[in-house]
Amino acid sequence: MPSTPSPSAPLFAAIYDPATAVLERALLPPHREYLASGLDGKVLDLGAGTGAMFPYFERVAGASTEFHATEPDPHMRRQAAEAAAALATPIHIESAPAQALPYGDDTFDAVVASMVFCTVPDVDAAMGEVARVLRPGGELRFFEHVVDDGWRARVQSLLAPLWERLAGGCHLTRQTGSQLVADRSFDVVEIERLHLGVTPVRPFVRGRLRRRTAVPTRD
Numbered sequence: 001m002p003s004t005p006s007p008s009a010p011l012f013a014a015i016y017d018p019a020t021a022v023l024e025r026a027l028l029p030p031h032r033e034y035l036a037s038g039l040d041g042k043v044l045d046l047g048a049g050t051g052a053m054f055p056y057f058e059r060v061a062g063a064s065t066e067f068h069a070t071e072p073d074p075h076m077r078r079q080a081a082e083a084a085a086a087l088a089t090p091i092h093i094e095s096a097p098a099q100a101l102p103y104g105d106d107t108f109d110a111v112v113a114s115m116v117f118c119t120v121p122d123v124d125a126a127m128g129e130v131a132r133v134l135r136p137g138g139e140l141r142f143f144e145h146v147v148d149d150g151w152r153a154r155v156q157s158l159l160a161p162l163w164e165r166l167a168g169g170c171h172l173t174r175q176t177g178s179q180l181v182a183d184r185s186f187d188v189v190e191i192e193r194l195h196l197g198v199t200p201v202r203p204f205v206r207g208r209l210r211r212r213t214a215v216p217t218r219d
Contacts, residue, residue, distance in 0.1 A: 007097075007119070009168035013075035016168075017050050024052060027196060031206055032056045032114065035141045041109030044133065045069035045091075046098055046126075047116030049076050051083030058089040065089075068108075072097040073168065098126035106135040113142040117176045119169045124179075131185035134211040140186065143206040144176040145197060156200045163200065177205030184216045 020028075036056035041064060045053050048069035057067050069084075069091055071077040077095060084091040096102045098120045111130050120126045130140055147153055156172040163172050181188050191207030 007073045007169055008075065009073060010075045012166065012168040013050070013073060013079065016076070017079070020052075028052075031143050031194075031204070034206060035112050035114060035143055036060050039110055039112075040064055042066045042107060043068065044101075044103070044108045044111045046111050046113045046130065047071060047119065048080050048093065049114075049116070051080035051091075053112060053114055054080070054083050054087055054089075054091055057091065058087045061089040067091045068103075069093045070096045070098065070101065076168075097121075099129055101129045101133050103133045105132055107133045108138055109135060110139045110141060113140065113144070115144060117142070117144050117180070118171050118174060121169070123174075123176070124183075127180065127183045127185070131183070131211055131215050136211055136213040138211050139189070140180070140209040140211070141207075142176075142180060142209075143204060144180075145172075145201050145204050146176050146193075147173040148199065148202055152199045152202065159200050172200050177207070180209065181207070183209070184212075186211055 032053060033056060035053065036059065039060050043065065045067065048071045067089060069080065071080050071093060072095055077093060081093055084093060094102055098116065099122050111134055117123055134140065147156055160172045163170060177191060177193065181191055186209035189208035189210050191205060194204045194206060196202065196204055
């Protein structure tokens with residue numbers, strides 16, 4: 001696989017958990033529970049950040065579950081490793097970016113993506129990798145913020161260049177939900193648009209895609 005430069009945003013990593021603490025307590029738990037509900041087999045947390053999903057994985061962990069995670073930013077990854085070390089459930093963390101995953105074909109039963117595709121440099125390449133490492137019938141579960149409508153979209157467009165520099169490469173104006181469900185490697189199980197969050201990080205989409213038995217060749 002081609003080498004990909006590793007992102008590094010030490011300031012953003014340092015303030016991320018304090019900045020999102022209220023959201024994690026008051027707004028995000030049901031959506032994180034949605035992502036973790038009923039997980040079984042080998043699971044990959046794609047772009048785990050500081051490990052916000054890890055406690056939810058522990059709640060559903062059992063004899064048949066095995067958890068892995070990737071996080072390319074070394075500062076985020078250090079915090080994720082600390083979060084994993086505090087849990088009884090082992091979580092194996094790799095430094096790889098989403099568009100170059102260090103796993104074999106058909107490795108995972110589920111891939112979880114929580115507010116990660118906003119920072120992925122090449123979404124199509126990342127989805128190709130997700131399709132490759134998921135077994136046929138395996139699920140991609142996602143929860144992502146997307147571009148809004150009307151005046152909020154205009155605000156997002158104005159803020160986008162500065163936001164991307166300050167927020168670890170986060171893009172405010174992506175149509176992530178539409179891009180993911182359009183991928184020919186997957187069938188849509190469900191998707192919904194959620195009018196939650198505060199401009200400019202609003203609204204969100206969440207859903208589940210199932211990997212098709214035959215993955216189409218990508219041009």
